Amino acid sequence: MSPAAHTGEAPPGLLQQARALLIRTMTFYRDDPRTASWLRERLERIDEPLRIAVTGRVKSGKSTLINALVGADLAPSDAEERTQVNTVYQYGPEPRITAYTPHGAAQNVPVSTLDPGTIRDLQRWRPDEVARLVIDSPSPGLQAITLIETPGVSSSAVKETGRSALAQILTEADAVLYLTRHPHQTDIQFLQSAHELQVARRAPINTILALSRADETGSGSSDAMPAADKVARQYRDEPRVRSFAQYVLPVAGLLGQAAATLSAQDVDVLAELARLPAEERENLLLSADRFVNSTTPETIPAATRQDLLRRLGRFGVEHATTLIAGGSGDLKKLRSALLADSRLNDLQEAVHQQFVERQEALRARSVLMAVDMVLRANPRSGAQQLRGEFERLLANAHEWDELRLLSALHSGQVRLPGREQEAAERLLGAFGSQRRTRLGLGTDTSEAELADRAGEALVRWRLLATDPMQDSVHREAARTVLRSCERLIAG
The missing domain is CATH 3.40.50.300 (P-loop containing nucleotide triphosphate hydrolases)
Structure with missing residues (x-):
């Protein structure tokens, strides 16, 4: 039984364990100044x-x-x-x-x-x-x-x-x-x-x-x-x-950067272009050369056109004039619209x-990668224990499974039906890693209520993880959430 189990404290997280392994590896290679120094940099x-x-x-x-x-x-x-x-x-x-x-x-x-x-x-x-x-x-x-x-x-x-x-x-x-x-x-x-x-x-x-x-x-x-x-x-x-x-x-990126630097004078120039008939404006922007060398409208000199193209690109000029023609002629509104459309x-x-938000999992990844690189590049007698601990941490790094699934849910690679998506994201720590936050409860919730809610979540996701009507992708996602529920109960 671990010391944490005796004291009732939560076991150390993945980053803490990875840091401890890095220190032990650095100590093990202390007679190799180059390797020890390289590991010390990773520790810092x-x-x-x-x-x-x-x-x-x-x-x-x-x-x-x-x-x-x-x-x-x-x-x-x-x-x-x-x-x-x-x-x-x-x-x-x-x-x-x-x-x-x-x-x-x-x-x-x-x-x-x-x-x-x-x-x-x-x-x-x-x-x-x-x-x-x-x-x-x-x-x-x-x-x-x-x-x-x-x-x-x-x-x-x-x-x-x-x-x-x-x-x-x-x-x-x-x-x-x-x-x-x-x-x-x-x-x-x-x-x-x-x-x-x-x-x-x-x-x-x-x-x-x-x-x-x-x-x-x-x-x-x-x-x-x-x-x-x-x-x-x-x-x-x-x-x-x-x-x-x-x-x-x-x-x-160019459109987004231009949105941040757009001036009132720029909007005035773009507004002149926006007042042109839609077909004429479209023909004008068929190519960069046509736009720069055109004299329509005559009030916009070639240098100004060149500057607009450099800062907004042809797409940006066309998009900005379309937005202004549609009623977004105010500088603040136009900046906001261009920034949103730039993604x-x-x-x-x-x-x-x-x-x-998940930097601890990423830092742990970097630390364990450093340990792995040293153990591979400089193998020596007595390093088996370090390698064994490394393999154990690698196999039990649930924080990585959570982050991978969260990313897949956010990006749309994995989609869960209805409220299951929001419930999964919450249990995986998308809205905060605290136990109460993951369970959707307030700070004044008692331990008994926390345990009850965690138990309910465990039963629900265990059923989803073994549901034969779900495909393998969804069952694997449910198993990851299930393990998070198990940790909430253990915590």
Whole structure:
């Protein structure tokens, strides 16, 4: 019987157990300074903000989405892929830039403010000169998360350093936001290769696949977002994608970023376009060249048209004018509508639900992956006990099962009928991990009432888990909820 059972206390959670195993592994390898130091870094990261790698195809909009997630214009964006250096955006009380060489030497770059142009120039250094940039920013959006921007997976920097080096960076992050305009075979193969370790296969819970620049899907016209939704559904239901990601979301990052910076003067220009007859406006926006070189209406100069295209894209200009023509000419209303239609809100909610709210499960995943990597790379006599404890934690990591099912329920990969969906999400901890919250009861509920409600839930989900009328997917989902009910009773 465990000490927790003697004292009546709840047993330690998965992250606590993983931390304890990491410390024991670090002690076991204390005569190997390099390994012990590497493990110590992983131990220190447990108490730091969650690390999210933002990676993907070349020119997939990584910088745009980083700025959207942070809520500040930090990451520079260019018409061409320029990022050659892994760039870490983290919280700091004062603006600061530190450049690290491949040999680990650090050099502070004197700055008083964080200008995207300065960061852009540093990101263009070759990987053999600068291995990593660390950007400290006082932006509140970085207090809970640290973002790691990588070069595009097909960029010259990755070709020089190797895809294995990029995959290594992804294993060092707690979570991954992967961006691509349209999933290619190389994207899927790369993400599968990053999930080859035993822990990653057991817990495919740390990746969100975003179909970025969704406004360019198809012809990039008004039906672009519905077309992107269709593509996202197709890939979300593909078994290979489900093996490493629960969320597949379309997002128009440029449109969302433009919504945040739209001015009253911009609205005036867009309103002039909106006053044109619908057919004339549609013909005007058939191509970027036609729009820029047109003299209709004459009051809008070519430079202004070019600026609108750069900031909103052709889809954004067309969509904004349609919204204004429909009555959304107020700046606040137009910003809100553009932001909603960009799906940035959906992505931010997915990041919050999948990553931030369940960060203990993700941190435990990172810790156990570090232990697994060391035990595989440096096997030695006497490590069998560590390996046995690792395997036990891996087999009993119910927190990962909960997170995987929650993600599947939120994304629509798994659908439960009627009230069962809401009940399952609550019992799985979607609205809070406290016992009373999971059972839908108030803070003044007695232990007897808690036990009764937990018992009722247990009986209900046990029946669903063994119902022969349900398919295997729903029975497996019910078994996961059933185990959560068993833990609520044990607690």
